[in-house]
Amino acid sequence: MRTNLCLKAYDNYKNLKFGEIPTTYYNKYYKKYMDLKVCDFYWASSRKSFLPCGENCDVYSYDAIKYSLLSGARLINLDIYAGDKGDIPVVREQTPMPNIMSGLLTELDVDKCFKVIKKYAWIVSPTYPLIIYLNIHTKNRTVLTNLAKMLHSTFHEHFLNKIYSFDGRNGLHALGQIPIKEMFGNVAIVTDMYPAVGTLDEFINGMVGENNRFINQIDYTNSTEAYGGILSKKSDVAEMINDNRFNLTFVNSVKDSKPNITHNSECMLNLNFRSPKSDLYNADAEDVWKLGVQFVLMNYQFFDENMRKYLEKFKDSSLVLKPEELRYIPEPPKPIIKQNKVASYAPRKLERKGWYSVTL
Numbered sequence: 001m002r003t004n005l006c007l008k009a010y011d012n013y014k015n016l017k018f019g020e021i022p023t024t025y026y027n028k029y030y031k032k033y034m035d036l037k038v039c040d041f042y043w044a045s046s047r048k049s050f051l052p053c054g055e056n057c058d059v060y061s062y063d064a065i066k067y068s069l070l071s072g073a074r075l076i077n078l079d080i081y082a083g084d085k086g087d088i089p090v091v092r093e094q095t096p097m098p099n100i101m102s103g104l105l106t107e108l109d110v111d112k113c114f115k116v117i118k119k120y121a122w123i124v125s126p127t128y129p130l131i132i133y134l135n136i137h138t139k140n141r142t143v144l145t146n147l148a149k150m151l152h153s154t155f156h157e158h159f160l161n162k163i164y165s166f167d168g169r170n171g172l173h174a175l176g177q178i179p180i181k182e183m184f185g186n187v188a189i190v191t192d193m194y195p196a197v198g199t200l201d202e203f204i205n206g207m208v209g210e211n212n213r214f215i216n217q218i219d220y221t222n223s224t225e226a227y228g229g230i231l232s233k234k235s236d237v238a239e240m241i242n243d244n245r246f247n248l249t250f251v252n253s254v255k256d257s258k259p260n261i262t263h264n265s266e267c268m269l270n271l272n273f274r275s276p277k278s279d280l281y282n283a284d285a286e287d288v289w290k291l292g293v294q295f296v297l298m299n300y301q302f303f304d305e306n307m308r309k310y311l312e313k314f315k316d317s318s319l320v321l322k323p324e325e326l327r328y329i330p331e332p333p334k335p336i337i338k339q340n341k342v343a344s345y346a347p348r349k350l351e352r353k354g355w356y357s358v359t360l
Contacts, residue, residue, distance in 0.1 A: 019317030021128070023181040029331045038183060039176035039248055040327050042289060043131070044310075044318040045075035047253055047297035048093070050108055055255075055279045056095045060108050062116050068300045069120040072311075072318040075131040075295060076117055080110065080147060082138040089138070089147045110147060114154040122185065128318065129183030130158075133190045133208070133250070133297075141197055148200035151189065158187045164205050167194060174214040175206035176248040176294075180319075190215070208250055215248045220283035220296075221256035229287040237291060244292030245328035251288050251296045253306075255281035282306040285313070292326040 021041075024033040046068040052061040065076060083090040091108040121130045138144070159165075160182065168174045175188055188205040195201060208217045218233055230251075234240045243249075284306050285296040298310055313320060351357040 021180065021184075021317060021319045022321060023179070023184075027329065029329070034330070035179040035181065036321070037176065038129075038178050038180060038188075039244065039246060039294060040322055041180065041294060041319040042313065042322060043074050043295050044072045044314040045077075045131075045250075045295045045297045046071075046073035046300045047077050048079065048299065049073065049076045050078060050091050050113065051093070051299070052301055054277050055093060058093070058096075060092060060096075060106070062108060062112060064301060065113060065116050066120050069117065070124075071300055072314050073300060074129060074318045075133055075297065076121075077133045077135065077297060078110075078113060079135045080137060080143075081107070082140045082143045083107065086140065087142040087146060089143050089150070094137075111150045111154070114150055118154050118158075121187070127184040129180065129185075130187045131190055132187055133192075135192050136195065139195070144195045144197040144200050148197065148203060151200075151203050155187050158185065159203065160186050160188055160205055162202075164188075165202050167201070167204050167207050168214065171214050174247065176214060176246060178205075192217075206248070213247070215250065216243070217250045217252065219252045219254045220288065221254050222281050223256050225284050225287070229284065230291060230293075234291065240291045240293075241326060244294065244326065248295065249291075249293040251283060251285075251293055253281055253283040253296070253298050255279055277302050282310070285310050289313075289322075292322060294322075 023036055025036055026032070027034045048055065049065045049068045050060045050062075051058065052064040053059065065078075068076060078091050079093060080089050081092055082088075089110040091110055091113050092106065096106040117130075117132065122128060134147075136144070136147075160178070163169065164173045164175070164178060175190070178188075189203045190206045190208060191204055192208045194204065194207050206215050208215045218230075220230065220233070224230070224232055231237070240249075280299045280302040282298050282302055282304055283296055285298070286309060288296050296310070298307060300307070347359055349357070349359045
């Protein structure tokens, strides 16, 4: 019952349009149409898509994933842990609700999560691209192998071309540089670690990290907004704009005043248990988009002013083309100007008849 009440927040914005996504643009310099790429778009992105209410000591829901997709999200974010049995991957948060709360889910089956994603990801538009972002919290090789099997079983007909596997072949085919038309009807798999398990590595199209050259990640908190916005994190505006012309940036909406919980028993007294969503925050995406950031991961279950502006951005399409000044537009190389010999540093003879004759 409690979960259903929380999910009613989705009713405000679950009927968004899935508009047409452009695949090319006209390059005035070369006078021809060129491919648009993954990095050229703003993407509607869901953070911790399995959460229907709060983040700490709360329930999880398959319906939360469903409604995120029906609300237009084209990036789904799941946290992967090893289950109690030790060999099966599950979806949950770091501090799940105590098991004494009978009848409420404290973890989700990964295989069922994938099936929900597949069922609803293309129900409105069969050509829409999708990204699944997995935060992996285990190094158990059996768990990771089983995770790979579940991915393959559910999405094998939606995987990208193999040239984009193994983290884009170490950047040779980076996710941001994939033509958007090759993403149509397909799914890209992104993780926050490279597990070194061959069966899973093969499916990974990109890896997120603070120091990753191709996909960077930044946490945007309520303090970030209060102390100058994204510029308090990245002061070199020109560098970030230029980087996002080629590569990708993920910005996480994170509340920086979360309770410090160490035992399940403490969840019973936690504010979020009594007041769902009290530990959630949504970033000011408009502050971030101006630097060309493609992915601002929002808590779709938390409808605040920042979420309202976010949904207004994507009301006509879940992928919005970035302004031309924030994209890379190839130009022909500048013509080489013929060198003036007078300006040359080559040896030359200086002479004044009857006075001197030297070679410098």
